[in-house]
Structures are given as structure tokens and as C-alpha cells.
Amino acid sequence: xxxxxxxxxxxxxxxxxxxxxxxxxxxxxxxxxxxxxxxxxxxxxxxxxxxxxxxxxxxxxxxxxxxxxxxxxxxxxxxxxxxxxxxxxxxxxxxxxxxxxxxxxxxxxxxxxxxxxxxxxxxxxxxxxxxxxxxxxxxxxxxxxxxxxxxxxxxxxxxxxxxxxxxxxxxxxxxxxxxxxxxxxxxxxxxxxxxxxxxxxxxxxxxxxxxxxxxxxxxxxxxxxxxxxxxxxxxxxxxxxxxxxxxxxxxxxxxxxxxxxxxxxxxxxxxxxxxxxxxxxxxxxxxxxxxxxxxxxxxxxxxxxxxxxxxxxxxxxxxxxxxxxxxxxxxxxxxxxxxxxxxxxxxxxxxxxxxxxxxxxxxxxxxxxxxxxxxxxxxxxxxxxxxxxxxxxxxxxxxxxxxxxxxxxxxxxxxxxxxxxxxxxxxxxxxxxxxxxxxxxxxxxxxxxxxxxxxxxxxxxxxxxxxxx
Amino acid sequence: xxxxxxxxxxxxxxxxxxxxxxxxxxxxxxxxxxxxxxxxxxxxxxxxxxxxxxxxxxxxxxxxxxxxxxxxxxxxxxxxxxxxxxxxxxxxxxxxxxxxxxxxxxxxxxxxxxxxxxxxxxxxxxxxxxxxxxxxxxxxxxxxxxxxxxxxxxxxxxxxxxxxxxxxxxxxxxxxxxxxxxxxxxxxxxxxxxxxxxxxxxxxxxxxxxxxxxxxxxxxxxxxxxxxxxxxxxxxxxxxxxxxxxxxxxxxxxxxxxxxxxxxxxxxxxxxxxxxxxx
Numbered sequence: 001x002x003x004x005x006x007x008x009x010x011x012x013x014x015x016x017x018x019x020x021x022x023x024x025x026x027x028x029x030x031x032x033x034x035x036x037x038x039x040x041x042x043x044x045x046x047x048x049x050x051x052x053x054x055x056x057x058x059x060x061x062x063x064x065x066x067x068x069x070x071x072x073x074x075x076x077x078x079x080x081x082x083x084x085x086x087x088x089x090x091x092x093x094x095x096x097x098x099x100x101x102x103x104x105x106x107x108x109x110x111x112x113x114x115x116x117x118x119x120x121x122x123x124x125x126x127x128x129x130x131x132x133x134x135x136x137x138x139x140x141x142x143x144x145x146x147x148x149x150x151x152x153x154x155x156x157x158x159x160x161x162x163x164x165x166x167x168x169x170x171x172x173x174x175x176x177x178x179x180x181x182x183x184x185x186x187x188x189x190x191x192x193x194x195x196x197x198x199x200x201x202x203x204x205x206x207x208x209x210x211x212x213x214x215x216x217x218x219x220x221x222x223x224x225x226x227x228x229x230x231x232x233x234x235x236x237x238x239x240x241x242x243x244x245x246x247x248x249x250x251x252x253x254x255x256x257x258x259x260x261x262x263x264x265x266x267x268x269x270x271x272x273x274x275x276x277x278x279x280x281x282x283x284x285x286x287x288x289x290x291x292x293x294x295x296x297x298x299x300x301x302x303x304x305x306x307x308x309x310x311x312x313x314x315x316x317x318x319x320x321x322x323x324x325x326x327x328x329x330x331x332x333x334x335x336x337x338x339x340x341x342x343x344x345x346x347x348x349x350x351x352x353x354x355x356x357x358x359x360x361x362x363x364x365x366x367x368x369x370x371x372x373x374x375x376x377x378x379x380x381x382x383x384x385x386x387x388x389x390x391x392x393x394x395x396x397x398x399x400x401x402x403x404x405x406x407x408x409x410x411x412x413x414x415x416x417x418x419x420x421x422x423x424x425x426x427x428x429x430x431x432x433x434x435x436x437x438x439x440x441x442x443x444x445x446x447x448x449x450x451x452x453x454x455x456x457x458x459x460x461x462x463x464x465x466x467x468x469x
Numbered sequence: 470x471x472x473x474x475x476x477x478x479x480x481x482x483x484x485x486x487x488x489x490x491x492x493x494x495x496x497x498x499x500x501x502x503x504x505x506x507x508x509x510x511x512x513x514x515x516x517x518x519x520x521x522x523x524x525x526x527x528x529x530x531x532x533x534x535x536x537x538x539x540x541x542x543x544x545x546x547x548x549x550x551x552x553x554x555x556x557x558x559x560x561x562x563x564x565x566x567x568x569x570x571x572x573x574x575x576x577x578x579x580x581x582x583x584x585x586x587x588x589x590x591x592x593x594x595x596x597x598x599x600x601x602x603x604x605x606x607x608x609x610x611x612x613x614x615x616x617x618x619x620x621x622x623x624x625x626x627x628x629x630x631x632x633x634x635x636x637x638x639x640x641x642x643x644x645x646x647x648x649x650x651x652x653x654x655x656x657x658x659x660x661x662x663x664x665x666x667x668x669x670x671x672x673x674x675x676x677x678x679x680x681x682x683x684x685x686x687x688x689x690x691x692x693x694x695x696x697x698x699x700x701x702x703x704x705x706x707x708x709x710x711x712x713x714x715x716x717x718x719x720x721x722x723x724x725x726x727x728x729x730x731x732x733x734x735x736x737x738x739x740x741x742x743x744x745x746x747x748x
Binding site for chain 2 (some may be wrong): 075180181189196217218219220223224225231244246247248250254255257260263264267270272273278279280282284356403404405443
């Protein structure tokens with residue numbers, strides 16, 4: 001049935017589909033993907049729920065401005081190839097965003113179906129079509145027309161990959177410099193296999209290579225090359241090196257063995273494959289793991305600890321459930337998997353045993369006071385409420401700061417007081433021809449916001465290069 | 470891919486490898502290191518760049534084959550390739566003209582010391598080098614260091630070469646002799662050695678720089694695994710170091726953190742050996 005034959009009433013009568021998931025008890029012991037993906041019939045039916053409304057609020061909710069209604073109409077007509085073409089044109093990493101975007105705060109939050117009921121499952125459909133395209137369509141090809149302009153991209157995370165894809169499609173000669181040994185940035189080292197399998201990242205990266213993007217790994221900008229050297233070789237540069245400097249708690253005992261930054265813990269497990277039995281990279285395992293933080297990274301770390309065999313995997317957050325920045329779906333999944341949540345607590349000290357390993361954390365209870373600068377109610381310590389919680393592993397997931405390696409080597413780059421790069425309304429930095437986006441500009445944000453920056457900067461770079469002609 | 474140009478065993482299990490890495494060779498300054506990952510599914514291993522030739526596009530690494538990762542690095546044949554060489558990382562050594570400098574190297578730490586000592590000599594310092602090893606074969610780079618040192622003093626634990634004992638005894642004599650007393654000391658070697666040297670130089674009031682090699686993953690400041698307490702503050706050896714004022718370093722904590730995965734590696738080594746035997 002084509003969507004044209006469906007009345008609004010027909011569409012309104014369709015209930016939101018559900019995502020098939022790996023059984024919670026089983027998945028808590030493995031690293032295979034939690035969400036299994038929609039079947040074809042379910043995807044078509046879900047897309048038919050879209051009212052194809054005139055206002056298209058969903059598009060405004062999308063940082064890369066995916067043409068969601070057109071995409072959904074194609075899916076509703078079971079024309080997956082047409083849907084995939086729209087996806088590919090608008091979004092460089094659809095299989096990724098379909099898995100990790102906080103849709104409930106973006107496109108789906110704006111969906112008119114959500115006013116009285118549940119929004120269209122845009123994210124699940126995006127994933128469905130991206131996976132379908134990987135199975136059924138040839139890799140994207142480089143454009144026939146080349147501009148002869150060379151653009152360097154620093155960092156192969158979501159921002160860098162998106163910018164690179166966009167620039168390549170515009171005919172520019174693009175080289176990505178990546179500091180680590182494999183491309184993907186946070187998609188590779190940060191987000192765990194059970195949420196974003198690395199074969200998906202490989203595929204997204206391969207698609208960009210098909211577009212003609214060159215990727216050089218093991219190049220640390222600020223050390224191996226400076227931004228100045230890049231400008232000698234390239235016509236423009238996009239900096240998207242992320243915010244890779246972990247923050248610590250600054251409490252006693254933080255350097256005990258078994259205490260990790262979330263970056264280290266997740267890098268060992270994801271990039272270095274420590275979850276595999278035959279991995280050469282060790283990571284501490286123990287009966288009780290405590291993770292400090294309330295964001296997606298904290299959620300990834302606590303669910304990883306559970307999978308690595310911790311009987312108790314506890315997330316300790318200084319605010320309440322409502323204030324957690326983590327995606328709703330992750331919170332639900334974590335709860336199903338047996339992750340424990342400890343709200344309104346703040347760590348005072350990590351306590352070690354004679355062997356130098358962490359054995360407990362001393363926590364203090366908090367209560368919520370007046371709203372702070374972020375609009376969330378500020379946690380206030382409750383006197384005399386200290387208590388000890390035994391743990392064998394502690395992971396600090398309270399955020400990251402700007403890594404100064406690159407910026408120190410380029411004093412002309414104007415920074416804000418936190419060390420993040422300042423940009424103008426076109427995404428250009430204080431150095432002509434050098435653009436920046438993602439976490440190095442925003443501080444810690446999300447994959448899709450970095451991608452939005454990558455896309456906008458690519459367009460701005462293209463215009464900048466045209467002005468130079 | 471980074472081609473191995475030449476390779477030579479300079480002491481038991483210690484190999485000097487020249488590797489093609491043009492970008493690293495061009496950017497490298499004394500005191501910096503690279504992270505080497507020999508192949509897929511291998512660990513990332515920090516190694517000091519002992520020397521570099523920017524024109525030829527090569528760097529020299531001195532690798533002690535102790536664990537599984539380093540054994541695989543030195544097993545790479547000449548003409549073969551290492552998958553990943555990232556760098557140069559860390560701060561270059563801040564080279565000053567102190568006047569008289571004593572450079573102390575212990576075991577394979579002497580390889581880390583070599584470029585620093587050379588740079589110090591180039592900057593006009595009078596460099597005296599003390600190198601120690603278990604026995605004669607483990608004393609490395611003696612001739613290379615002699616090329617620019619006023620004197621190279623050797624100690625071995627068994628007395629098979631030079632003075633019998635530890636480097637600290639020789640350094641102690643120099644510290645208590647006003648004529649030979651150094652203006653600064655650079656020490657690189659096992660943590661107990663660097664700690665002992667700092668205990669000697671602190672009361673003598675002699676500035677002492679140490680180069681630390683804690684457990685590290687990315688080498689770019691991203692993971693914080695290499696954090697050390699220096700002067701009561703958390704520092705990342707990879708981006709804030711690897712060299713620090715030795716008098717400010719919490720060596721006890723460093724030593725403890727370094728053995729975090731000892732058992733894991735032993736278990737892994739045993740497992741890999743089993744697999745190999747089975748083959």
C-alpha cells in the first residue's frame with residue numbers, strides 16, 4: 001500500500017512500534033548489540049505513522065537538518081533506496097546517529113505525533129535504512145567534478161568525519177589526520193560495542209573512503225604537525241579534535257589502582273578490545289564497580305562494568321534522576337540489565353587497601369537546592385550523611401576539558417577561558433582558513449551536535465574557498 | 470605502516486631499531502617519545518626516541534623485549550613493517566646550560582638518557598655520565614655516551630664491569646666532593662633508582678630531573694592513565710612530562726601504579742606461550 005492511500009485517520013490509528021532487543025539478562029553478560037533493529041514490515045508501518053505535516057518541526061530538531069518527512073514518505077512507500085539517498089545526502093553517519101542520537105530531545109521531541117501520544121520512531125527508521133543501504137547499495141562514489149582544493153580535517157570523530165564527507169562530496173581533496181591508530185574518535189574509543197558495534201564504524205569510515213577521503217592515522221596535531229604546517233600544505237583546515245582531557249574528582253585516593261577516568265576505562269575496553277578474552281590489553285574487573293557521573297559516558301561505563309562481570313555496577317550521581325543528562329533509552333536499558341542507581345551522592349574520598357587497590361568510596365548525601373547556571377537544581381551536601389560504599393573499581397565520568405596539545409602549538413588561535421576554541425558565526429576561528437567545531441568548541445556535547453558543526457563548517461569552508469578563487 | 474630499516478641486539482634482549490617515520494623524525498626533539506603498536510590487537514607501547522635523522526626520515530628506538538608487546542616489536546624483521554608509530558609525544562627536554570651535569574642511566578633507561586645527555590652536551594654543559602646494569606652485557610650505549618661525555622662511569626651489580634654496586638654509590642661520591650659536585654642531575658631508570666637518587670640530591674640541594682614511564686594508553690592526554698603526583702598535583706606524564714623535577718615526584722605512588730597489571734600480564738604471557746606450544 002502506498003502512503004498516498006492512507007488517510008490521516010488511518011495513520012493516527014497506528015501505534016508506535018517497539019524495538020526488538022536482546023534479552024536483558026543475557027545481554028548483561030555480553031557485548032553484542034542491545035537493539036536488534038526493526039524488521040522491514042515494522043519499519044514501513046512505523047513510517048506510515050508520519051502525517052507528513054506542513055510545519056516539519058522534526059527537521060528543526062535535527063542538527064544536520066535531515067529531510068525527515070521526505071525520508072519517512074520513502075520508507076512508508078517501502079522505497080528504501082530513495083530513503084537511503086536522502087539519508088546519504090544529508091547525514092554522513094546515518095547508521096551511527098540512528099543508534100546513538102538522543103532523538104527524544106531532538107527530532108522526535110518535535111514530532112507532532114508526540115503531542116497526543118508517541119512520536120514517530122525516526123531514529124529507529126534511520127538505523128533501519130542505513131543498515132539496509134549497507135546490505136543492498138553500492139558505496140557512495142566521489143563526485144565527477146573536482147575543485148583542486150585541499151582541505152585538512154583534524155580528528156576523525158563524528159565532527160571530522162561529517163565535515164570530511166561533506167567536503168568530499170563538494171569535490172574537495174580531503175585528508176583527515178587522526179591521533180589514534182584507527183579512525184572514528186569517540187565512536188571508536190568511547191561508545192561501547194553493545195551500543196555501536198565497531199563494524200558499523202568501520203562501514204561509515206569505508207563509505208567516506210569511497211568518497212575519496214584520505215585518512216592518516218598516528219598524526220597528533222600539535223606534536224607531529226602544527227596547524228601552521230597544515231596551512232602550508234592545505235587551503236583550509238577544520239579542527240574537530242574533541243575534548244579529550246578527562247576531569248578528575250580532586251578527592252584523596254584518586255590515584256589508587258582500580259580508579260579510572262571514563263576515557264581510560266572505555267578506551268581499554270573499546271579501542272583496545274579488553275572485553276575480549278584474548279585481548280592483550282588488561283582492564284581491572286571486580287565484584288563491585290562504582291561510576292561517578294550521570295551522562296551518557298557514565299552510563300556506557302557502568303553498563304560495561306556490568307558486562308565485565310561486576311555483580312554490583314553502581315552509578316553514583318550527585319543530582320537526581322530527572323537531572324541526569326543521559327539518554328532515556330540508555331537509562332531504561334541499564335535498569336533492565338541490573339545496574340544500580342545511587343542518586344544525590346557525591347564522593348569525598350577513595351579508600352585503598354594495603355595492596356594499593358581501591359576498596360571503598362566515602363560518599364556524602366546531597367539534597368537539591370536552588371537552580372544553578374545550567375537551570376538544574378544545585379546539589380547541596382547534607383551534613384553528617386557520609387557513608388562508605390565498598391568497590392573494587394571506580395570510574396570517574398564527570399566530563400572532559402579541552403585538550404591543549406593542538407591549541408598550544410598555534411598561539412594565534414583565540415580560546416575562551418576554558419581553553420575551547422572561539423569561532424565566528426561561520427565556524428571560522430581567529431586564524432583565516434581554519435575552522436573548528438564539536439567538543440573542542442562546545443566543551444562536552446553530543447555526537448550529533450559535533451556532526452551538525454561538521455556539516456555547517458564544511459559548507460562555510462566551501463564558501464570560503466570559493467571566495468579565495 | 471612504518472618500515473624497519475635496521476635492527477641490532479645491543480645487550481641481551483635490548484635492540485636498537487631504526488624505523489622509517491618521516492613525520493616523527495622531522496618534528497622530534499630530545500626527550501620525546503612515540504607510541505608504538507606493532508600490529509592489530511597489540512598494545513600501545515611508549516618508547517623514547519633515542520635519535521632521529523630528519524633528512525633520512527628515520528628514528529632510532531631502543532627496545533627492551535620484556536613483555537609480549539615489546540617482544541613482537543623486536544621480532545619485526547628488517548624490511549618488515551610496524552603498523553603504528555605515533556608521535557613525537559611529550560614535552561621536549563628543557564635544555565639549559567647548567568654548567569656541570571651528571572646524567573645517570575639505569576638499565577634500558579640509559580637509552581632514554583642518551584638523547585638528553587647529548588642535547589645537554591650540545592648546549593655546552595660539562596656532562597659526566599654514570600651508567601649501571603646488572604652485569605657487563607646489560608651496560609648499554611657506553612661508547613655512544615663517551616662521544617660527548619667528559620667521563621663515563623660504569624657500575625655493575627656483579628662487578629663484571631666498572632665499579633661493583635649501584636649508580637648511587639658513584640653519584641654519592643661526586644655529591645660529597647666539592648670539586649666534582651654537579652649543578653644538575655638527570656636520572657632515568659627503574660623507579661627505585663630514580664627515587665634513591667632524588668633522596669641523595671635533595672639534601673645536597675642539586676636540581677634533579679627524572680624521566681617517568683608510567684602505564685600509558687593513548688599518549689595524548691586523553692585517558693589520564695599515566696597520572697603521577699608531582700608537587701601534590703596530578704600531572705599526566707604523557708603531556709605534562711615525561712620529565713619532572715624529581716624532588717617533587719611521589720615515587721611510592723608511581724611504583725604502585727606501575728604494577729597494576731602485573732598479574733594480568735603474567736597470565737597473558739602464560740596463555741600466549743601455551744597457544745604457541747600448542748601450535
